[in-house]
Amino acid sequence: MKHISILIPEGETSLSNIEAAHKMFNKVNEALDRMRKPPMFKIQLVGLSSEAKVSNGLFTIKPDLTLKDNFKTDLIIIPAVHGDPNVVIARNSDFLPWIIKQYKSGAEVCSLCIGAFLLASTGLLKGRSCTTHWLMADDFRKMFPDVNLMPYKIITDEGGVYTSGGAYSSLNLLLYLVEKFSGRDMAITSSKIFEIDIERNSQSLFIIFRGQKDHEDDVIKKAQEFIEHNYPEKITVDSLASMLALSRRHLERRFKKATSNTVVEYMQRVRIEAAKMSLETIRENVNEVMYNVGYTDTKAFRMIFKKITGLSPIEYRNKYSKNAAA
Template sequence: MKHISILIPEGDISFSNIEATYKMFTKVNEALERTGKAPLFKVQLVGLSPDARITNGLFSITPELVVQDTVKTDLIIIPAVHGDMRRVVEANQGFVPWIVRQYEKGAEVVSLCIGAFLLASTGLLNGRSCTTHWLAADEFRQMFPQVQLLPYKIITDEGGIYTSGGAYSSLNLILYLVEKFAGRTMAVRSSKIFEIDIDRNSQSPFIIFQGQKEHQDEPIKKAQEFIELNFQNKITVEELADRSFLGRRNFERRFKKATSNTVVEYIQRVKIEAAKIGLETSRENVNEVMYSVGYSDTKAFRTTFKKITGISPLEYRNKYHKAAAELA
């Protein structure tokens, strides 16, 4: 039987992460027992102290075990904890040596959504890939530059360490683990019971591009603002460099360092974000939206749109247009 430890960290925990994770694994056990098979999982809540009691005003959670009690576990699950992430990490450092020790003994480790911050603080993600909620991507990169963040991903799986993207995409990761440990048939059954898209693998369609301006390079900020005000027009790197009174190579180097995008990538992302808004809210068709954001090449527009969002412009419109949503 696989022992699963769901951590109960200090702070404003995502109760939905804990409840959904606990329920999905225990429902698998129930399904197995109904067919005369032994349960696969023993799921327990683990805290830092026996007095730990987490409440959200409506519900309270008290851990069954503390880190000193669990001699050996097989899977550690770290839920999202909201708030000032540096304080969250600091408040939960008591978990770190235990997580590292269990991993060294063969346990696998999972973070859900922004639980990736606590996981990254263990050092286990250094040199590895991970994902988290796309809204927290810039802050995560600042705190953990040694981790390769893939914020468009729904799930990462690397060396016995798993991470999930934003909010309810944590369910996709739990379903992925159900498939890994209990088989595809049980995962499909669980996906139907909990109404989860079993093959969803990207959070790109949900990402709202807001521009990376949490840096101190003022000429680059001004270049970003110029792009955002003039994206419908043809903008060249040379033009932006001249406006910034910088040489092209120096400008490109500083732009990439400040924004994590090349100049061309940034222009594309601004255009596609505007296109997403047009497809969501206007009555214009896909080609009209394409022209309005400065594209004239249909193939280039569709290719870039799909690269950034993971789906085609038409699929995006059908999925997110206000009128379509009201009919759904």
């Protein structure tokens, strides 16, 4: 039987993460019981103390075990904890050596949503791929530059360490683990019970691009603002460099360092974000939207739009347009 430890961190912990993980694996046991088979999982809540205050004291959870108990686990699940990541990590620092010890003894480790900050603090993500909520991607990169962050991913799986994207995409990782441990048929059954799209694998569709300006390079901020105000026009990297009195190479290096995007990628994301807003609210056809955001090549526009959002412009409009819904 596989032992699963769902951590109960101190702070504004995601109760939905805790409940979903507990329920998902228990439902597998219930399904096995109906088939007159033995349970596959023993699921227990693990805290720093025998009584954990979560959500700023609004709720109290009584863990089954604490770190003082002498036990070995097979899978550790770290739920999201909201708030300043540095404060969250400091309040829960006692979990970190325990997670490392269990991992070295053969346990696997899984973080849900921004639980990735706690997981990364153990050092187990160093040099590995990871995802988290796209809203926290810039903060994560700054705190953990040695981790290969992939914020468009729903799931990463590398070396017995798993991470999930933002919010309810954690359900997809839990379903993925059910499939890994219990098989495809059980995963499909679980996906139907919990009504989860088993094939969803990207956060791209949900990302709202607001520009990455949480940096101190004022020259690059000026470049960003110019792009954001003039994106329908033809902007080249050379003309932008000339306007800022920088060499092209120097501009590209500083821009990438400050924003994590190349200049061209940034222009594409600004234009596609404008196109998304138009497709959601305006009755213009796709070609008119394309021209209005600065593209003249239909094939290129559709290719870039799908690369960033995961959908074609028409599919996006059909899914999100107020007029289409009406």
